[in-house]
Amino acid sequence: MYEASDLRKNLKIQIDGEPYVVTDFQFVKPGKGQALYRCKLKNMITGSQFERTFRSVDSFDEADLQEKKMQYLYSEENKYCFMDNETFEQVYLTAGQVAEAADFMVENVDVDILFFGDKPLGITLPNFVDLTVTKADPWVKGDTAAGNAKPVVVETGYQLQAPPFVEEGEKIRIDTRTGQYVTRIKD
Amino acid sequence: MDEQWRLARKSEALRIRSAVIQAVRLFFIDRDFLEVETPLRIPEIAPEAHIEAPASENWYLQTSPELCMKRLLAAGYPRLFQVARCFRKNERGQLHLPEFTMLEWYEKGACYLDLMERCEDLIGFIAEKLDRGDVLVTAEGRRISLEKPWERLSVTEAFRRYTSLTPEEAVARDRFDEVIGFEIEPNLGRGRPTFLYDYPVSLGSLARLKRDDLSVAERFELYLDGIELANAFSELNDEVEQGRRFEKEQQRRSTAGVTVYREPERFLAALPLLPDSAGIALGLDRLVMLFAGSSRIDDVVAFTPEML
Numbered sequence: 001m002y003e004a005s006d007l008r009k010n011l012k013i014q015i016d017g018e019p020y021v022v023t024d025f026q027f028v029k030p031g032k033g034q035a036l037y038r039c040k041l042k043n044m045i046t047g048s049q050f051e052r053t054f055r056s057v058d059s060f061d062e063a064d065l066q067e068k069k070m071q072y073l074y075s076e077e078n079k080y081c082f083m084d085n086e087t088f089e090q091v092y093l094t095a096g097q098v099a100e101a102a103d104f105m106v107e108n109v110d111v112d113i114l115f116f117g118d119k120p121l122g123i124t125l126p127n128f129v130d131l132t133v134t135k136a137d138p139w140v141k142g143d144t145a146a147g148n149a150k151p152v153v154v155e156t157g158y159q160l161q162a163p164p165f166v167e168e169g170e171k172i173r174i175d176t177r178t179g180q181y182v183t184r185i186k187d
Numbered sequence: 188m189d190e191q192w193r194l195a196r197k198s199e200a201l202r203i204r205s206a207v208i209q210a211v212r213l214f215f216i217d218r219d220f221l222e223v224e225t226p227l228r229i230p231e232i233a234p235e236a237h238i239e240a241p242a243s244e245n246w247y248l249q250t251s252p253e254l255c256m257k258r259l260l261a262a263g264y265p266r267l268f269q270v271a272r273c274f275r276k277n278e279r280g281q282l283h284l285p286e287f288t289m290l291e292w293y294e295k296g297a298c299y300l301d302l303m304e305r306c307e308d309l310i311g312f313i314a315e316k317l318d319r320g321d322v323l324v325t326a327e328g329r330r331i332s333l334e335k336p337w338e339r340l341s342v343t344e345a346f347r348r349y350t351s352l353t354p355e356e357a358v359a360r361d362r363f364d365e366v367i368g369f370e371i372e373p374n375l376g377r378g379r380p381t382f383l384y385d386y387p388v389s390l391g392s393l394a395r396l397k398r399d400d401l402s403v404a405e406r407f408e409l410y411l412d413g414i415e416l417a418n419a420f421s422e423l424n425d426e427v428e429q430g431r432r433f434e435k436e437q438q439r440r441s442t443a444g445v446t447v448y449r450e451p452e453r454f455l456a457a458l459p460l461l462p463d464s465a466g467i468a469l470g471l472d473r474l475v476m477l478f479a480g481s482s483r484i485d486d487v488v489a490f491t492p493e494m495l
Binding site for chain 1: 188189192193194195196197198235236237238277278279280281283363364365367368369372390392408415418443468470
């Protein structure tokens, strides 16, 4: 059971027996007024979207979804292929279902595929992924204190802002919920 | 090194924050206001339906310094201001922190209309001290002119202009906050600041009723660029009426299943001595956001709760 204050982007809840994911979230509270939780919700089966505002008294069931660990094999055109490592059964997700997860996924990694019954719906990414930096300007030492950021590209092609001391070939940790840099990983 | 970088990125915003606070102090001290500090940890909270105080043993962390400041006002201090940390449970968002900084001031002999002018002067003064001239530029590049006078828009007129309801209908359907938050607020303070004034009586628990229209309370909110910046009242100083209103707020809290606070007896006992006056609470972090061109409150404080 979730309370309204648990609502955030990517939370999965059940409404009228169907699974929904929160795709956009805004907390609004007039100083003297009620807390309002405005959500954009996407039906995870049909893909249809709508907007709804909840209040602090509202509560929700968790979406009744199963997760299965599968290996990401490859993508072609508009499809992404995943394989069950034990049964070798393969399933496909569309680019729309994979959505932003594509930014954080390299081939042959295990990811959690979400199922509603036997229907694959999408991917649950871990909150953090470690990816190798493939493009970054060299570090001019002493640049840290200014708090500057520079754009870097990781192996999936995803671009983000990172501190100036991050260099090509290094691994960095990214928060998949925000898409932002967390820390540099030292081997 | 990551932590240093994250904090160093805030250096410009923190510099502006410090400059804004210094300008605020200068402004009020120049005008003969007394800066006070009142306790953060207090035994009694003004009961309001939708404001939750964190408990601290069997007391609370203040949600605003209002009650103590009004007790000082009642004891004869005519002009007071305070820059205070305030705490509100379950408030976290792009414009909300559960611990934030409030600027409150109170003026004997003033009414809410006088406070509108004081707001114009204060923010104009800060802009001047920060060499901004009379235009602020937001994070998205929108311009807000601070040239006086700012827009004054009644709640009734705002509902007529932006919605298909009257304020009374919205209150009756328990939709007032939603309509204000989603349909009206985003339009306010665009291009120039807006004072939204004269609220339905049920929404001004500590405000005096308007002398020539008893259906509204003398309350206003100040908006800049769609952001609620301050809330002001002509102060209610009728202890019987105040007691009744607190009772009503307590009932709403009890119905909602949240803590029913103790009655603030010492505050109510001081009310008959409260002179005609007006007071205002202004979200200082949000004011800094406007001067720093930030779109998130996180950007103008050194540490958010998530960083601790």
